[in-house]
Amino acid sequence: MVYTGSMKLYSWNINGIRAVVRKGEIQSFFEAHQPDIVCFQETKAEQDQAGFAPEGYEQYWNSSRTKKGYSGTAIFTKVTPLNVTNDIPETIAAKHGLIADEYGHSNDEGRVIAAEFDDYYVVTAYTPNAKDDLSRIPLRQQWDQAMIDYCADLQTKKPVLYCGDMNVAHTEDDLANPKPNRGKKGFTDEERLGFDAWLAAGFVDTFRMFTSGNGHYSWWSHFARARERNVGWRIDYWLVSESIKHRISSATIHADQLGSDHCPVSIEID
Numbered sequence: 001m002v003y004t005g006s007m008k009l010y011s012w013n014i015n016g017i018r019a020v021v022r023k024g025e026i027q028s029f030f031e032a033h034q035p036d037i038v039c040f041q042e043t044k045a046e047q048d049q050a051g052f053a054p055e056g057y058e059q060y061w062n063s064s065r066t067k068k069g070y071s072g073t074a075i076f077t078k079v080t081p082l083n084v085t086n087d088i089p090e091t092i093a094a095k096h097g098l099i100a101d102e103y104g105h106s107n108d109e110g111r112v113i114a115a116e117f118d119d120y121y122v123v124t125a126y127t128p129n130a131k132d133d134l135s136r137i138p139l140r141q142q143w144d145q146a147m148i149d150y151c152a153d154l155q156t157k158k159p160v161l162y163c164g165d166m167n168v169a170h171t172e173d174d175l176a177n178p179k180p181n182r183g184k185k186g187f188t189d190e191e192r193l194g195f196d197a198w199l200a201a202g203f204v205d206t207f208r209m210f211t212s213g214n215g216h217y218s219w220w221s222h223f224a225r226a227r228e229r230n231v232g233w234r235i236d237y238w239l240v241s242e243s244i245k246h247r248i249s250s251a252t253i254h255a256d257q258l259g260s261d262h263c264p265v266s267i268e269i270d
Contacts, residue, residue: 005270006249006268006269006270007036007037007079007268008033008034008036008037008266008267008268009035009037009038009039009122009161009163009238009266009267009268009269010033010035010037010038010039010254010264010265010266011038011039011040011041011124011164011236011237011238011264011266012038012039012040012041012236012257012260012262012263012264012265013041013042013126013164013219013236013260013261013262014026014040014041014042014043014259014260015042015044015260015261015262016042016043016044016045017040017043017044017045017050017052017074018044018045018049018050018051019259020259020260021051021052023258023259025257025258025259025260026052026259027052029257029259029264030054032257033254033264033266035076035266036077036078036079037075037077037078037079037115038075038076038077038264039075039113039122039124039163039164040073040075040076040124041072041073041124041125041126041164041165042071042072042126042165043061043063043072043073043074043110044069044070044071044072045063045069045072046061046063046068047059047061047063047074054076056078057076057077057078058076058077058078058081059074059075059076060074060075060077060081060084060113060115061073061074061110061113062074062086062087062110062111062112062113063110064108064109065109065110066104066105066108066109067104067109070109071110071111071126072109072110072111072126073111073112073113073124073125073126073164074113075113075115075122077115081115081116081117081122082116082117082118083115083116084113084114084115084116085113085114085116086110086112086113086114087107087111087112088107088147088150090107092150092153093107093146095146095149096143096145096146097142098139098142098143098146101136101138101139102135103131106128106143109126110126111125111126111127111128112124112125112126112147112150113125114150114154116158119158119159120158120159120160120161120241120244121151121154121155121157121158121159121161122163123150123151123154123160123161123163124162124163124164125147125162125163125164125166126164126165127140127143127147127164127165127166127167127168128140128143129167129186130167130185130186130188130191131185132184132185134185134188137188137190137191140167140190140191140194141190141194144191144194144197144198145194145197148198151201151203152201152202155202155241155243159240159241159244160203160240160241161238161239161240161241161244161267161269162198162203162237162239162240163236163237163238163239163265164236165219165235165236165262166195166235166236166237167185167186167191167235168187168191168192168194168195168235169181169186169187169192169233169234169235170192170195170234171192172214173212173213173214174214174217174233174234174235175187175214175217175233175234176214176215176217176230176232176233177231186233186235198239202241202243203239203240203241204239204240204241204242204245205237205239206237206238206239206240206245206251206267207234207237207238207251207252207253207265209245209248209251210250210251211251215230216234216253217230217232217234217255218232218233218234218235218236218253218255218262218265219232219234219235219236219261219263220232220233220261221261222261227261230255234253235262236253236263236265237265238251238265238266238267240267244269247269247270248267248268248269248270249268249269249270250266250267250268251265251266251267251268252265252267253265254266
């Protein structure tokens with residue numbers, strides 16, 4: 001399919017595609033939004049287990065090779081990519097010290113897919129969680145450096161549209177209760193500095209191009225009616241290369257889409 005005009009790109013941590021299919025929520029999402037490209041994180045399945053194949057879309061999957069039913073990413077697209085690459089390239093992973101820790105090897109868990117299109121790369125990633133005891137902070141720092149290096153290298157060839165669950169609220173406006181969460185997973189200085197490094201590498205937080213202030217969240221705890229009360233965190237993002245930001249016409253959080261503890265986030269590119 002050759003595409004002209006604007007494109008609608010979505011990212012959604014679905015926290016288990018089989019469950020979202022059973023609930024009928026992924027079906028209603030495709031019907032309502034008609035995405036041109038959608039990137040999923042935490043698929044927690046192999047492609048043949050999903051039970052969902054929307055008409056008109058090609059599917060590209062990267063499932064965990066070490067722990068079945070864990071992590072995983074996928075890209076569903078109406079436009080055929082020129083090339084698709086899974087995982088962080090081994091040379092970059094090794095350069096930044098990405099090795100197995102007590103939880104496993106983050107580069108074996110199906111966390112990254114890069115799809116090359118005519119005008120840009122679309123890269124999706126499910127960033128490792130720092131864990132409640134912050135035991136994965138060292139891994140997180142290596143991961144952030146490796147992913148930035150990878151995407152910075154790609155953007156020397158053409159612009160990059162990077163999306164996914166980044167497992168960090170960047171600023172105090174990106175979570176409902178910043179003060180009690182300071183220093184906890186998802187809001188540590190180390191993770192927030194990792195986000196700063198994306199911006200320093202020439203990437204732009206698209207949502208903040210259009211919307212300022214708090215109250216805009218993409219993840220909510222299952223506890224204490226957090227979603228109903230909008231006590232959430234903005235940890236799902238679309239970052240784009242500076243060189244293409246002028247083509248981004250909107251960036252939206254779709255908090256009304258149910259099915260996961262995360263909601264989809266989208267951009268439109270002209």
